[in-house]
Amino acid sequence: MTFQRVAIIGLGLQGGSIGLAVQAYLPDVVTTGYDRDAITRTRAAERRLVHKVCDTAAEAVADCDLVIFCVPLGAMGIAAEQVRAALPADALVSDVGSSKQVVAKALGEALPDHVIIPAHPVAGTENSGADAGFAELFRNRWCIVTPPPQTNLVKLSQLVAFWEALGANVEIMDADHHDLVLAVTSHLPHLIAYTIVGTASDLEEVTQSEVIKYSAGGFRDFTRIAASxxxxxxxVFLSNRQAVLTMLQRFTEDLTALQRAIRIGDGETLFNHFARTRATRRSIIEEGQDDARPDFGRADHRADHRTDPKPADS
Amino acid sequence: MTFQRVAIIGLGLQGGSIGLAVQAYLPDVVTTGYDRDAITRTRAAERRLVHKVCDTAAEAVADCDLVIFCVPLGAMGIAAEQVRAALPADALVSDVGSSKQVVAKALGEALPDHVIIPAHPVAGTENSGADAGFAELFRNRWCIVTPPPQTNLVKLSQLVAFWEALGANVEIMDADHHDLVLAVTSHLPHLIAYTIVGTASDLEEVTQSEVIKYSAGGFRDFTRIAASxxxxxxxVFLSNRQAVLTMLQRFTEDLTALQRAIRIGDGETLFNHFARTRATRRSIIEEGQDDARPDFGRADHRADHRTDPKPADS
Ligand SMILES: NC(=O)c1ccc[n+]([C@@H]2O[C@H](COP(=O)([O-])OP(=O)(O)OC[C@H]3O[C@@H](n4cnc5c(N)ncnc54)[C@H](OP(=O)(O)O)[C@@H]3O)[C@@H](O)[C@H]2O)c1
Ligand SMILES: NC(=O)c1ccc[n+]([C@@H]2O[C@H](COP(=O)([O-])OP(=O)(O)OC[C@H]3O[C@@H](n4cnc5c(N)ncnc54)[C@H](OP(=O)(O)O)[C@@H]3O)[C@@H](O)[C@H]2O)c1
Known part of the structure; x- marks a missing residue:
């Protein structure tokens, strides 16, 4: 590992997890951090998310050789501008943003004289903020690095080694391909989950209390990511608009075909479609990308999980 | 508990779980069982899913005072016909089918002289078959009982007590309302999950291996129920067609509205929609219907879960 001092801008789920992971797996590296929210800074200091929480972004990056922007996609440009004057000339600039073409552009405009290699750890939970991070977040997860065409190969290999040290498996990809892949594996699933949870909230015939009570039939799986x-x-949707709309179009076509099969009572089409999708789950589990236990290993209906198994309103 | 002998027809996830739960929580009740699949019967006997696995449905119901049909919805009518000659006149007939109007009709036609009170435990996993059942499946879960208008109230209260003894909370509802509620909390979520997993399998621009690798970004949540x-x-879709199509129509309208917001870059509409859906998750957790831990408590990226954190193909 050749980075000695890593600055983290934004101390929420991603920034906090990086800070904790560096301390756990790269104990010789010094970490500094900054967040625009004073309450987050205080909490970050209490949880020791980084060695030193600074009061300004400039102070956080002053001596760093790697700065990682861990702020919302819409804030990447501003956050980068705030460090421009203080950032050492040879510091590598990176980020963790969920869409990559837009971020590359924003960072490039704000820091035109620095080497910039964007990255995206495909790892997260539905929680955010200074309390959400944990050191193991990136373990056994992929981190996609999207270097621009002519990049500094030494710094690229340092960044790859950094993420590998945090437990991630690194893949290198063009930013535009990244955005297409993530549109289907992450952005479309979130859009659909947000939609159905909204739909279920607006029904007149079925009460909200019924939706919640009987959510174990499948609905609850969607509410987790719709709580992000x-x-x-x-x-994400504003910055990866085109790829998301493309994938949404495909999804809608497929949904219309299944809708038709239901309407005309075509059981064979339904069965064949449903039989095909099992293999995907099997592969995901074989590749270590999900918990193989039934129900994701949830413990909520196990006898020992709650002292009183009765819901509050019964 | 006034049932002494319970017969279970179909020894998969539901039938097996009922058999194990009765033995665990109602140790005085004798259970018999039958499944049309000989391999399932053998495995059921090995796992002791019921006290006695019978070679015919007639033998299984011969002395029972409660028979529960735990077969696929399309097989309810046939399974009921197979026991008609052998079923004691005063035995209560029930089932666990996921849609209720169609089942009430099928059981009523096959067993016109018996008291029939359908039920649906809103509890399941993505697994099926003789190895899938476990005694705690129904704990802290709702069981919806859908008695016909003029029912035998003594038998109804016995059935309610039976499900409560297995750890469930019982709700009584009309069959048609049940079918509408479940269309939104279970059937539509499954349809959408099956659709998106299918969509992701058919893309030319993104390989199947990429979909699997980066599934932790949200997609993997859908693959679990799409593996059912x-x-x-x-x-389910053939038997609850009308309610499913109604709910699907609402969903499609809402998705179209969000699609438009993305297309025109209306961040405010997106933000407001996304902020609204968090409350639903909170209620589900408060009512004990899901695991509150991040990521459903999945352990797949914890350091101690796998000996080798590297996926196989890296
Ligand atoms: N969550 C995931 O699952 C996930 C996964 C992979 C990648 N990502 C990406 O990671 C990035 C951060 O996400 P997160 O989940 O860590 O979010 P988070 O928990 O909300 O943390 C982001 C933090 O950045 C702060 N911030 C905003 N503007 C700032 C600025 N100009 N300077 C310094 N701090 C600023 C925020 O403060 P305020 O609260 O005051 O705005 C907040 O504390 C996003 O780009 C996201 O796309 C997220
Ligand atoms: N899985 C869930 O999450 C869930 C939740 C609530 C309710 N339910 C309902 O529960 C019922 C059973 O589902 P399950 O998940 O337990 O399915 P399962 O694990 O597949 O078990 C069903 C068993 O019934 C057998 N069977 C089929 N026709 C039969 C007949 N005429 N006589 C005797 N056995 C027969 C099947 O044998 P073959 O394999 O040879 O067909 C299979 O072994 C369905 O009506 C479903 O709607 C399911």
Missing amino acids: DPTMWRD | DPTMWRD
Whole structure:
């Protein structure tokens, strides 16, 4: 590892997890951090997310050789401008943003004289903020690095080594391909989950209390990702608009075909479609990208999980 | 508890779980069982899912005072006909089918002289078959009982007590309202999950291996329910067609509205929608219907979960 001092801008789920992971797996590296929210800074200091929480972004980056922007996509440009004057000339600039073409552009405009290599750890939970981070977040997860065409190969290999040290498996990809892949594996699933949870909230025939009570039939799986941070996800859809709309178009076509099969009572089409999708789950589990236990290993209906198994309103 | 002998027809996830739960929580009740699949019967006997696995449905119900049909929705009528001659006149007939109007009709036609009170435990996993059941499946879950208008109230209260003894909370509802509620909390989520997993399998621009690798960004949540049994789910959509199509229509309208917001860059509409859906998750957790831990408590990226954190193909 050749980075000695890593600055983290934004101390929420991603920034906090990086800070904790560096301390756990790269104990010789010094970490500094900054967040625009004073309450987040205080909490970050209490949780020791980084060695030193600074009061300004300039102070946080003053001596660093790597700065990682861990702010919402819409804030990347501003956050980068705030460090321009203080950032050492040879510091590598990176980020963790969920869409990559837009971020590359924003960072490039704000820091035209620095080497910039964007990255995206495909790892997260539905939680955000200074309390959400944990050191193991990136373990057994992929981190996609999207270097521009002519990049500094030494710094690229340092960045790859950095993420590998945090437990991630690194893949290198063009930013535009990244945005297409993530549109289907992450952005479209979130859009659909947000939609159905909204639909279920607006029904007249079925009460909200019924939706919640009987959510174990499948609905609850969607509510987890539909509880993700609204700012982050607004920014994702605004910044990866084209790829998301493309994938949404395909999804709608497929949904229309299944709708038709239901309407005309075509059981064979339904069965064949449903039989095909099992293999995907199997592969995901084989590749270590999900928990193989039934129900993701949830413990909520196990006898020992709650002292009183009765819901509050019964 | 006034049932002494319970017969279970179909020894998969539901039938097996009922058998194990009765033995765990109602140790005085004798259970018999039958499944049309000989391999399932053998495995059921090995796992002791019921006290006695019988070679015919007639033998299984011969002395029972409660028979519960735990077969796919499309097989309810046939399974009921197979016991008609052998079923004691005063035995209560019930089932666990996921849609209720169609089942009430099928059981009523096959067993016109018996008291029939359908039920639906809103509890399941993505697994099926003789190995899938476990005694705690129904704990802290709702079981919806859908008695016909003029029912035998003594038998109704016995059935309620039976499900409560297995750890469930019982709700009584009309069959048609049940079918509407479940269309939104279970059937529509499954349809959408099956659709998106199919969509992701058919892309030319993004490989299947990429979809699997980066599934932790949200997609993997959908693959779990899209790995559910194809026969069961074909039957659900064929048997609850009208309610599913109604709910699907609402969903499509809402998705179109969000699609438009993305297309025109209306961040405010997106943010407001995304902020609204968080409350639903909170209620589900407060009412004990999901695991509150981040990521459903998945352990797949924890350091101690896998000995080798590297995916196989890296
Ligand atoms: N969550 C995920 O699952 C996930 C996964 C992969 C990548 N990402 C990406 O990671 C980035 C951060 O996400 P997160 O989940 O860590 O969000 P988060 O928990 O909300 O943390 C972001 C933090 O950045 C702060 N911030 C905003 N503007 C800033 C600025 N100009 N300077 C310094 N701090 C600023 C925010 O403060 P305020 O609260 O005051 O705005 C907040 O504390 C996003 O770009 C997202 O796309 C997220
Ligand atoms: N899975 C869930 O999450 C869930 C939740 C609530 C309710 N339900 C309902 O529960 C019922 C059973 O579902 P499950 O998940 O337990 O399915 P399962 O694990 O596939 O078990 C069903 C069993 O019934 C057998 N069977 C089929 N026709 C039969 C007949 N005429 N006589 C005797 N056995 C027969 C099947 O054998 P073959 O394999 O040879 O067909 C299979 O072994 C369905 O009506 C479903 O709607 C399911």
